[in-house]
Amino acid sequence: MNHDEPKVPTEPNESESSQAALGAPMSASVVAPLTDAAIHTPPEVAVAEGDVRRVREEEVETYVGGRSLWRSAWRRLLKNKLAVFGLLVVAIVTISSLVGPSLLKRTTGMTPDYIPGDAALIKSFPPFQAPDGSFSWTHPMGTDRQGRDLLARVLQGGQISLMVGFIATLMSLLIGVSYGAVAGYLGGRVDNLMMRLVDVLYAIPYIILVIVLLAMFKDQTPRGQLILLFVALGSVSWLTMARIVRGQVLSLKNQEFVLAARAVGVSTPRIIFRHIVPNTLGPVIVYATLTIPSVMLAEAFLSFLGFGVQPPLASWGSLVTDGIQNIGIFPWQLIFPGVTMALTLFSLNFLSDGLRDALDPRTRKF
Amino acid sequence: MTTSNDNVLEVRDLRTYFHTEDGTVKAVDGISFDLKRGETLGIVGESGSGKSVTNLSIIRLVPSPPGQIVSGEVKFGGQDVLKLSEAEVRRIRGRRIAMVFQDPMSSLNPFMKISRQLMETTQLHLGHTKAQAREHAIKMLDMVGIPEARERLDSYPHEFSGGMRQRVMIAMALSCEPELLIADEPTTALDVTIQAQILELIKTLKRVTGTSVILISHDLGVVAGMTDQLIVMYAGKVFEQAPTRDLFANPGNPYTRGLLRSVPDPTDEQGKLYQIPGQPPDVAHLPPGCPFAPRCERAEEICHRDFPPFVQLAAQHFSLCHFANEVYAESQAESKRA
Numbered sequence: 001m002n003h004d005e006p007k008v009p010t011e012p013n014e015s016e017s018s019q020a021a022l023g024a025p026m027s028a029s030v031v032a033p034l035t036d037a038a039i040h041t042p043p044e045v046a047v048a049e050g051d052v053r054r055v056r057e058e059e060v061e062t063y064v065g066g067r068s069l070w071r072s073a074w075r076r077l078l079k080n081k082l083a084v085f086g087l088l089v090v091a092i093v094t095i096s097s098l099v100g101p102s103l104l105k106r107t108t109g110m111t112p113d114y115i116p117g118d119a120a121l122i123k124s125f126p127p128f129q130a131p132d133g134s135f136s137w138t139h140p141m142g143t144d145r146q147g148r149d150l151l152a153r154v155l156q157g158g159q160i161s162l163m164v165g166f167i168a169t170l171m172s173l174l175i176g177v178s179y180g181a182v183a184g185y186l187g188g189r190v191d192n193l194m195m196r197l198v199d200v201l202y203a204i205p206y207i208i209l210v211i212v213l214l215a216m217f218k219d220q221t222p223r224g225q226l227i228l229l230f231v232a233l234g235s236v237s238w239l240t241m242a243r244i245v246r247g248q249v250l251s252l253k254n255q256e257f258v259l260a261a262r263a264v265g266v267s268t269p270r271i272i273f274r275h276i277v278p279n280t281l282g283p284v285i286v287y288a289t290l291t292i293p294s295v296m297l298a299e300a301f302l303s304f305l306g307f308g309v310q311p312p313l314a315s316w317g318s319l320v321t322d323g324i325q326n327i328g329i330f331p332w333q334l335i336f337p338g339v340t341m342a343l344t345l346f347s348l349n350f351l352s353d354g355l356r357d358a359l360d361p362r363t364r365k366f
Numbered sequence: 367m368t369t370s371n372d373n374v375l376e377v378r379d380l381r382t383y384f385h386t387e388d389g390t391v392k393a394v395d396g397i398s399f400d401l402k403r404g405e406t407l408g409i410v411g412e413s414g415s416g417k418s419v420t421n422l423s424i425i426r427l428v429p430s431p432p433g434q435i436v437s438g439e440v441k442f443g444g445q446d447v448l449k450l451s452e453a454e455v456r457r458i459r460g461r462r463i464a465m466v467f468q469d470p471m472s473s474l475n476p477f478m479k480i481s482r483q484l485m486e487t488t489q490l491h492l493g494h495t496k497a498q499a500r501e502h503a504i505k506m507l508d509m510v511g512i513p514e515a516r517e518r519l520d521s522y523p524h525e526f527s528g529g530m531r532q533r534v535m536i537a538m539a540l541s542c543e544p545e546l547l548i549a550d551e552p553t554t555a556l557d558v559t560i561q562a563q564i565l566e567l568i569k570t571l572k573r574v575t576g577t578s579v580i581l582i583s584h585d586l587g588v589v590a591g592m593t594d595q596l597i598v599m600y601a602g603k604v605f606e607q608a609p610t611r612d613l614f615a616n617p618g619n620p621y622t623r624g625l626l627r628s629v630p631d632p633t634d635e636q637g638k639l640y641q642i643p644g645q646p647p648d649v650a651h652l653p654p655g656c657p658f659a660p661r662c663e664r665a666e667e668i669c670h671r672d673f674p675p676f677v678q679l680a681a682q683h684f685s686l687c688h689f690a691n692e693v694y695a696e697s698q699a700e701s702k703r704a
Contacts, residue, residue, distance in 0.1 A: 256469055257473050257475040257476075259427060259473070262427055263460065264464070264486065264487050264538065265456045265458070265491060266460075267456065275475055278477040279476065279477050281477070
């Protein structure tokens with residue numbers, strides 16, 4: 001078929017001209033237009049259709065991607081199934097941690113720190129069981145060693161774990177971005193001095209920092225200790241961010257738009273924070289979403305070691321610690337907080353991977 | 367008194383050096399010129415000849431370190447820019463001296479809306495409120511010929527084509543009605559039709575606003591129709607300085623003659639393109655004599671040995687060459703014959 005098609009249009013033309021030359025115009029004029037039309041129309045239609053389709057695609061492309069860089073990044077993110085899954089899980093966990101405890105108090109009457117009064121009872125129940133062994137909605141995740149509702153504690157632990165993650169990330173955004181941007185833009189000796197300070201802070205293990213802080217401010221309430229934890233994790237989490245932003249700024253500051261801004265008379269702080277920092281946002285967002293799980297993990301680790309969140313407050317890390325002690329008898333005490341934490345961390349990592357792909361045009365898949 | 371009123375800009379013996387590991391690069395080595403109100407000065411030269419550095423030096427934007435303005439005087443409106451404080455220079459930048467850069471693709475901030483970039487200038491220098499600045503920005507976009515300025519004001523740079531972006535840059539540069547506009551190869555990154563449009567735009571706006579212009583280019587065709595005065599630079603030195611008409615008619619320097627000959631002539635169909643032999647010199651390691659001598663057709667022994675004098679050929683015509691007078695005479699003879 002393919003071999004025949006290109007030949008056909010030429011043949012009628014040839015026959016037309018040869019027949020016309022031979023003095024047989026009648027048959028030629030009847031045959032030629034018919035074959036011409038029959039042969040020429042299909043490819044024309046096909047080309048036109050293809051063209052139209054292509055134009056439409058381009059229109060959609062420019063319409064969606066044209067408005068802003070963020071919108072096209074968002075669209076690319078939505079194409080990534082894992083990232084969407086991560087986004088959904090993170091959203092669900094966040095929302096249920098925020099509203100869950102109060103909702104739970106209203107429905108089952110359980111609060112994270114409610115310990116049933118009767119000390120003689122076996123206190124830890126498996127999921128969906130009442131003290132007498134019958135089915136019950138009161139403790140969907142069972143209870144912990146002291147009879148506290150595990151669901152309430154997991155939700156409240158989520159509050160603290162997420163808060164640790166977000167606050168430390170916020171610190172790393174505020175301190176890290178401005179510190180790195182200033183160092184990178186000013187360059188030279190200032191840069192050298194500022195980054196050596198970062199190196200020094202890097203060299204201090206954060207566990208030691210936390211232990212020192214806890215030792216310095218002894219006899220804290222659980223809440224006070226929580227704040228210490230925030231301070232300790234926040235004060236180390238900005239270091240990598242500062243390095244990343246500095247690297248970005250180093251390459252951005254030689255771009256022509258910075259020179260153009262300077263030529264317009266824009267002041268240095270304004271150039272750094274209004275002109276350059278927004279250009280670093282892509283990597284910054286990606287790294288920030290990577291910081292959240294790593295800080296949460298660090299918090300869990302500290303709580304695991306006993307330096308972190310103290311009862312009656314709970315975090316996922318401290319719940320896992322409690323669960324591990326009774327893993328043989330009451331496995332749900334480990335499984336529920338552990339799975340929740342792992343799922344959230346996974347999801348955050350999927351999300352940050354997706355964000356990196358969406359925001360970085362080089363790894364973009366078309 | 368009259369001279370300082372007439373001249374927007376007086377540059378005297380400006381020297382800007384870059385201290386690199388490879389030695390001191392004399393990017394600009396003793397350039398002097400006056401620019402009258404409403405006039406256009408063209409600076410022509412190959413890449414690395416110091417054109418851009420000259421202009422960055424004028425508004426003190428030379429990256430430092432490694433750059434350093436070693437000596438000289440840049441009198442703008444009666445005061446020496448090089449002696450001002452950083453804050454004072456900032457008040458001049460954008461307000462009284464504006465710049466348009468070579469690559470419109472990279473000289474607009476990709477993360478800022480056009481509106482914010484345009485408004486920033488006037489809010490900064492003219493004390494406009496947001497609403498005023500917005501109206502002014504629309505007016506400026508209109509002036510540089512961007513259709514539907516009001517609707518397009520909130521676009522991002524990537525939604526504009528190269529030519530449109532350069533128009534935006536020009537709008538930005540002119541929004542405070544500066545006394546001096548420095549256009550650093552404003553059309554190099556654009557294609558030829560857009561190039562003509564942009565040049566025409568600069569010309570028109572210059573007439574309307576009365577701004578003086580310094581136009582940097584490596585393209586003699588661009589500066590020919592645009593400028594009143596021309597400076598030809600090579601290896602950081604001024605090789606020839608003359609009124610444009612005179613320089614094109616009677617070049618007094620072998621390098622200028624070479625440049626003029628290397629402009630392709632569309633009427634000469636099969637003609638070979640002329641090119642100046644050799645490469646631009648390594649400015650960090652210049653020979654003792656004339657920096658152009660190794661590439662010069664008529665170089666003699668003296669050219670390789672001694673640095674050439676800056677010869678005055680006519681009232682405003684200067685050339686840096688041992689044989690300036692001879693070259694000038696040849697050119698005059700040629701142009702008479704033609």
